[in-house]
Amino acid sequence: DAKTTQPNSMESNEEEPVHLPCNHSTISGTDYIHWYRQLPSQGPEYVIHGLTSNVNNRMASLAIAEDRKSSTLILHRATLRDAAVYYCILRSWGKLQFGAGTQVVVTP
Amino acid sequence: EAGVTQFPSHSVIEKGQTVTLRCDPISGHDNLYWYRRVMGKEIKFLLHFVKESKQDESGMPNNRFLAERTGGTYSTLKVQPAELEDSGVYFCASSQRTGSYEQYFGPGTRLTVT
Secondary structure, eight states: OOOOBOOSEEEEETTSOEEEEEEOTTOOTTOEEEEEEEOTTSOOEEEEEESSSOEEOSSOEEEEOTTSSEEEEEESSOOGGGOEEEEEEEESSSOOOOOOOEEEEEEO | OOOOEEEOSEEEEOTTOOEEEEEEOOTTOOEEEEEEEETTSOOEEEEEEETTEEEEOTTOOSTTEEEEOGGGSOEEEEESSOOGGGOEEEEEEEESSSSSOOOEEOOOEEEEEO
């Protein structure tokens, strides 16, 4: 199964944008790029997903490179509530395969 | 709309005992997944139900784990007998359809085996 590479941690100031990179050089044509996050003491929470085109929703934006070998999750204005572990996951069907994710720290 | 619920929220048992975890998915969701995070490790997939059929159970660690979903509604995950290495957080998730659709996770059951 295709794997992803993310930085271990990132820090941001409150109300500033956060750009979370993800490398997935072995992505296949049928893999969707999913992002989930996990707040402390909670289950993972869906954030966004895409295939080829950039995607926006109320939580975030997903920018996908033209060759699909990398993507970036963008939190437009970080809040303290956005402090969580963010997971970039490739998924073609069924199960999610979590990596270590990126710990996002938001400072006031 | 109620989310995915899991019971109990925390269970402490002794090695060798049996524990049953329950998951109630979002109403109408045919797909139900079990995952777990054991100490210091990443979240790992255990198995996937479509309605009451096991679609993928490739992540089940061994035959001490038994998952059921009778009637295609709630699911149970039984660990018998429990071992120390089974300690961790067990998550359940559900989705409306298979494929790229998002999964909705429950809060998890923290299992402690002493």
